[in-house]
Amino acid sequence: MSTPEIISYEPATGEELWRARTGDVDAAVDRARRAWPAWAAKPLATRIELVRRFANEVRKESDKLATLIARETGKPLWEAHTEVEAVINKVDISVTAYADRTGQKKLDSALGGSAAVRHKPHGVMVVLGPYNFPAHLPNGHIVPALIAGNVVIFKPSEKTPAVGELLMECFNKAGISAAVAQFFVGGPEEGKALVAHPGTDGVLFTGSAQAGIAINKRLATNPGKIVALEMGGNNPLVVTDTPLVTDAAVLIVKSAFTTAGQRCTAARRLIVVDSMYDDVIAEVKRLSDRLIVGDPFAEPAPFMGPVIDNGVADQLVESFLYFLSNGGKAIKHMQRADDSLPFLSPAIIDTTALKDRPDVELFGPLLQVIRVKDLDEGIAEANNTRFGLAASLIGGSPQDYNRFWASVRAGIVNWNQPTNGASSKAPFGGLGLSGNHRPAAFYAADYCAYPVASAELDQPRASVGVGFRDG
8 A cells, every 4th residue: 555645735826736655653763863872962063053054054045935835935035035034033032042041050059069050952852843824933942952852753734744844954954864854644543643653752743722632631641741732722812992993903913814814812802892883893894805815926915825725615605604693793705716726805793792702713704703892801701711821901091001911811912013923032822722731932942952960079978976885
């Protein structure tokens, strides 16, 4: 029987882009295990120099990589270029983060000795990447892991393997071997096998809550394997009193519809106080009606492209119809011009009247609106979720924001800023169904190495003062 293949299609055209046979999990892990000791033994300065060379390789391939991201994800070319820049910038940020978060410490100790805190790499790290940022998000795991002295097996999303392959080629061209930074072709079954393999030491995952929970369950009896989960969110954006309605509407549209709503930090629930509702919703609809949805390479440049594939588009249309048939009031209908392609218009629906709003991450350009009487009710509604990734408050006073910040359960809490667009110089992660308290970005260094405490003397010296008979 022939080996199964992974095939990637361009969302904007439906045409086949890439295909390859799935890999051998045991062989990949064995290769990585054999490569790890030599990589971990390299001086930190050498590992840093090699990842800096990687950044230079990405610079050389920036146009090619951006074009491939746009083709394979459907996102506009301008946005694909911003993702490539984020890949390059991640290196310097990760070098700084490693020094800041895992730097060596020396302390005085008894008997003239010393106490030290140093960090060791875990070993073979499995990185499982998402399709929405197929270069930037896995790179945010891979670079810190390599700097710390781990080796990496990277399995990209089966929907965006071509970008993953080119990314890993840049590591390999920089002088980091294909055994140390290893590209692996596979689907969900291969991902499960890598997670559970006794030869892997850590799993760094970005994706859906369903898949993240399955990983957590699978490793529940193996506490020695490090697991970092970033699983998205059902993110609230709360609007209270502000005279700047147009600015508020721009922030809402950017939060909800950038990357066709396919960001884990995208606003899913727009919670608006009564006093602002009519003006804000009218302006949000006016701006949303002007958004250009189109091919990644179209002119004029689109604000957003298609969602990743027809299956996702079908689910989003079904979700919109579910809301509509269960008490939701359409503010802007979801439209799909061609059923054979996953282009969707941004959709807005008031779900205030729904008794049981599904607490799920609808990964696309579908914004629910919930009307509340005041900010206190808005905060309560914001917390009406099992997720906890991002939340933002628009309007209000510094006192209002202090109350919002203190009360909302999320790993990213913003004021008069979008829910998305988090800085790589800060921690990035959530709680509840959004993560397992292992934030990425600047704090990725924390899960890429473990601290080791040492008490040290240059010669053995010891005495016992009690508990012995006279000699």
